[in-house]
Amino acid sequence: MGREPGLSVRLKLTLSYAAVIMLAGGGLLAVVWVFLLRYVPARMVRAPMSGPDRADLLAAFAPKAILMLTLLLIAGLVGGWILAGSMLAPLTRITNAARLATAGSLSHRIQLEGRQDEFRELSDAFDTMLERIEAHDAEQQRFAANASHELRTPLAITQTLLDVARKDPNRDPAELVDRLDFVNSRAIDLTEALLLLSRANQRTFTRGDVDLSLVAEEAVETLLPLAEKRGLTVETSGDVTPAVGSHTLLLQLATNLVHNAIVHNLPAGGAVWITTTMHPKTVVLTVENTGEILPASVVSTLIEPFQRGGGRIRTDHTGVGLGLAIVNSITQAHDGILILAARPSGGLRVTVQLPAVRR
Incomplete structure (x- = not known):
């Protein structure tokens, strides 16, 4: 984006500092001059021991005042330039980091030292943004x-x-x-x-009021033949849970969770539990299933695309490895939270928290 060159911020701050010093110095000299005028008569008869009148005072005061203002101007410009450079040093580091990020270097961090202030808040926010962009880029x-x-x-x-x-x-x-x-x-x-x-x-979808309990029941009805074929029992329970979002996407979320719970289960005699609960500000959908004991290191990778807890061995209904990744994306698109936890007796517990409808 082309723009005409202008004065740098450092120069503007320097001129501002110098102007403030000049105004303060000039005001101080004016106060001194006014104070002296109150005690020096305009004219007086000359005597051998008589004091100076206003004309003599002005002749003596004016050169010193001009010299003092000149020194203040020089000190203001030099000191302001140094002070402005010191104050803007963190901004220079942030600018350099932004240029490196623009060039493709996402691993660089600013990491400003010192106590918390506006520049350090900006630096920390920029470092957090770079960290998220780097993680997102690696994920992509x-x-x-x-x-x-x-x-x-x-x-x-x-x-x-x-x-x-x-x-x-x-x-x-x-x-x-x-x-x-x-x-x-x-x-x-x-x-x-x-x-x-x-x-x-x-996030290209239309939002509306969606009852998670009805969505979960619809998903269970669709996948019930698959569960019966595998000899699994499916239980649903819970409250009416009005959420805000896309019915199509939330139905896909519930279908993926129930399908995942059915497929990754015990060979026989397994079970799946679907529960919906209502809280003051959130609604919660929980899907649990029996199955093999999962290590925490495996659970933490299940939401990554094309990851399968039981390895990459495919069966007739295993899916394409995007089930929980889609669930995670739909949850984030609805400003929700996805929590995965291994059940101590085996299997997985998946909890989806979404904002509730405000009445």
Whole structure:
């Protein structure tokens, strides 16, 4: 953005300091002069021991006053320049850090020393912003690499199946079509999940009143056949929990949580519990499930894209590895909090806190 050059802030502060000193000095001299006029007569008869009149006083006072104002001006300019430079030194460091960040260096930090003041608040806020941008940039790079890998896998499988079919024309085409259909469905699911994740991150949705308890029941009804197929019991309970957000995205959030709880469960005899609770300022959706005992190091990585607690082994309903990542993005888009905790007896407890509807 092109702008015409102007005076630097340091020079402006220097001139301001000098002007204040000149005004103070001039005011002080004026007070002294007025005070002397009260006790010196305008004219008086000369006598051998008589004192000076106003004319003599003015002749003696004026040069000294001019000299004093000149010295004050010089001291104000020099001292103001040094003082302004000292005061603006933190701002220079912040500016240099901003230029480094613009050039792509996100690891640089200002870390101003000393006690808390306005410059240090600005410095700490800038360091926090750089830290978040660096973390977000690293996350985006990992996400892009993982997404590329996940999208390349079905394409590579499709290419392999086509090569095998081309070399073996006597092979049953129905088997090839079935396998291609399965691979293509996985690719479509992954693409739709990526689009949903992008939409949640951009917060491009209309907000309205949504009852989390009804959303949870709808998700359970959709996934109940899958739970029955796996021999799991699903229990829902709780209060009416009016939240503010997108019904579509919150339904996707609840569906992902229930699906994740069903898929990552015990082989038989497992259970899933869905609970909604109402608080003065928040509504809470909790989804718990039985399963293997999860270490804390594994739980902390589950919300990252393409991470699966049970490894990367896929089954018919495992998903594409974006379930909890989408839940986390939807929660953040609704100004909520997502908490993951391992259950002592095995399995996972996921808690979603969202702002309640203000009445």
